[in-house]
Amino acid sequence: MEETLLRISEVSKHFGGVYAVNGVSLDIKSGSIWGLVGPNGSGKTTLFNTVLGLFRPDEGTIYFDGRCISNLAPHEIYALGLVNAFQLPRLFPGLSVLDNMLVAARGHQGDRLLNSLFLRKSWQRQEAELADKAVEALELLQLEHLAFSQAGELSGGQRKLLEVGRGLMASPTLLLLDEPAAGVNPKLGRRIFEGIEDLRRKGLSFFIIEHRLEILFDFAHWVYVMDKGKIVVQGKPEEVVENPAFYQVYLGE
Amino acid sequence: MDPLVYVLDLVVFIGIFSIVSLSLNLEFGFAGLANFGKVAFVLVGAYTYAILSQIGIPFYLCLIAGASISAIVGFLVSLPTLKLRADYLAIVFLTVGEILRLIVKSEDWIGGGVWGMTVSPAISLAGISARIDTLVNIGLVYFCLFICFLVVQLLTNSPYGRVIRAIREDEVAAEALGKDRAKYRGQMLALGSAIAGLGGGLYAQYLQFIDPYMFMPMLTFTVWIMVLLGGPANNWGALLGAGLVMLFDRGANVAKDYVTLAIDPSNLQYIMFGALIILVLLYRPQGLLRESQVKTKAMEIVRRGRDAVKNK
Numbered sequence A: 001m002e003e004t005l006l007r008i009s010e011v012s013k014h015f016g017g018v019y020a021v022n023g024v025s026l027d028i029k030s031g032s033i034w035g036l037v038g039p040n041g042s043g044k045t046t047l048f049n050t051v052l053g054l055f056r057p058d059e060g061t062i063y064f065d066g067r068c069i070s071n072l073a074p075h076e077i078y079a080l081g082l083v084n085a086f087q088l089p090r091l092f093p094g095l096s097v098l099d100n101m102l103v104a105a106r107g108h109q110g111d112r113l114l115n116s117l118f119l120r121k122s123w124q125r126q127e128a129e130l131a132d133k134a135v136e137a138l139e140l141l142q143l144e145h146l147a148f149s150q151a152g153e154l155s156g157g158q159r160k161l162l163e164v165g166r167g168l169m170a171s172p173t174l175l176l177l178d179e180p181a182a183g184v185n186p187k188l189g190r191r192i193f194e195g196i197e198d199l200r201r202k203g204l205s206f207f208i209i210e211h212r213l214e215i216l217f218d219f220a221h222w223v224y225v226m227d228k229g230k231i232v233v234q235g236k237p238e239e240v241v242e243n244p245a246f247y248q249v250y251l252g253e
Numbered sequence B: 001m002d003p004l005v006y007v008l009d010l011v012v013f014i015g016i017f018s019i020v021s022l023s024l025n026l027e028f029g030f031a032g033l034a035n036f037g038k039v040a041f042v043l044v045g046a047y048t049y050a051i052l053s054q055i056g057i058p059f060y061l062c063l064i065a066g067a068s069i070s071a072i073v074g075f076l077v078s079l080p081t082l083k084l085r086a087d088y089l090a091i092v093f094l095t096v097g098e099i100l101r102l103i104v105k106s107e108d109w110i111g112g113g114v115w116g117m118t119v120s121p122a123i124s125l126a127g128i129s130a131r132i133d134t135l136v137n138i139g140l141v142y143f144c145l146f147i148c149f150l151v152v153q154l155l156t157n158s159p160y161g162r163v164i165r166a167i168r169e170d171e172v173a174a175e176a177l178g179k180d181r182a183k184y185r186g187q188m189l190a191l192g193s194a195i196a197g198l199g200g201g202l203y204a205q206y207l208q209f210i211d212p213y214m215f216m217p218m219l220t221f222t223v224w225i226m227v228l229l230g231g232p233a234n235n236w237g238a239l240l241g242a243g244l245v246m247l248f249d250r251g252a253n254v255a256k257d258y259v260t261l262a263i264d265p266s267n268l269q270y271i272m273f274g275a276l277i278i279l280v281l282l283y284r285p286q287g288l289l290r291e292s293q294v295k296t297k298a299m300e301i302v303r304r305g306r307d308a309v310k311n312k
């Protein structure tokens, strides 16, 4: 039943002399929550950005759903259902919170020039469904009262939440979340992960970078530990915490 | 001259420039594409109209051809710039405007070079009086304006409008959310140029004469003032800006015939335009009318849902 969704094979990415990602291979299978942890600067975000097509890998190949995506543009990768929420939120500050959510919807008919003018009936129907979905997600993220505020007026934590919300709006097959609970209060951080768990039961898969291990390890099924561009430890959360190598790279003890 | 004709003439000019202003507002206000070569597309529309009407093609086909060719030129110019950031686009377009003007100026065979060319009126029936002539033009221009306004208003209040605004706000984020910015940029420039080309055709048709000196960069800047003053990303603002600036512009032209100042009123007008832009950008950067939100069903649904919760 579990199939490999994302396969990262021998991927490297360097910036000048810095090997941010150095020969990483890993598999993400469907139906679970996968964690990625590691010290600051260990290459986690770079790995995500490479998967998303924002960086071209210097070496290695990336497959999504059995298809090589290493040479696709970011918007093409997104269209396949591989979606991301950035570590540093990149919102559309002049647009309302609601519009930020709606614009992230995948496969909206009204996104096309001629449809937007001539197929108004059919995209309006879609728009209505998306509005309900957006409200549901905004409620989870406790942003529903700000639906009509400009995204540029949100607080730092709220921006982070909206970034996650946009990822949810895309109805992805696999959602990459880069520190979804960072800068969010502990109670809400946990609620977000509970929301993620609900979505997982509905069939979504997640690959999550998170420094808040006390939350992540309660929800993740498998954790990869990265250090200096390499995967050094992997396993179930309860195994990883027992692993001395994990303590050494991450907690420095 | 008949004073009523002055007023009717002003009304025609406001209509034509409203069309061009809507087109720049679509590109710059909504899509964030700083087109500093707007005049190039007005020129393409005007010359296409003039040349085709001279060989006896009916006026509506000339207008459509002017818009289409202008759209093609707009799309072609967008191609080499698709990988560039939006800022560089501004310079490319500024250059294109001047190049096209210099071409029609030096290539006599296109449109008479510096001598310009005369354009036959759209509907020859209307040679009876200047008033009727102008009224016919008002009908034609405002019909076209209505169509253009309808298109941009529907477009900018649709999911498509939301996407182009998102690309304006952050190109990379929009790309990461599945929006092919090169495609949208090409489409916006083609559509914006088509509308500007239509405006150019109407301009040629109304004035019944064109020459390269009518397509100086100043025309681009005049349209920019309209958009900045009226309020970028607000279609009503584009109309308001066009109305106010044209009132001012034609007013100065009329004043020129009646008053003697130490300075030529049309030069004075340039100075005042410059001052106006600075004042608007300093004190009201959002323009007279603010950016309008994307109005779709989603907005109503969310608002209604929220009111229902409140009333419980």
Ligand SMILES: Nc1ncnc2c1ncn2[C@@H]1O[C@H](COP(=O)(O)OP(=O)(O)OP(=O)(O)O)[C@@H](O)[C@H]1O
Pocket: A015, A018, A020, A038, A039, A040, A041, A042, A043, A044, A045, A046, A047, A087
């Ligand atoms: N665009 C870039 N240009 C140059 N160097 C970069 C770039 N992006 C990342 N790096 C470098 O790559 C290394 C890995 O950075 P990355 O952002 O992937 O770390 P991270 O694991 O996400 O860390 P954190 O937990 O702090 O977010 C760092 O040394 C960083 O300086």
Ligand SMILES: [Mg+2]
Pocket: A044, A045, A046, A087, A178
């Ligand atoms: Mg990071």
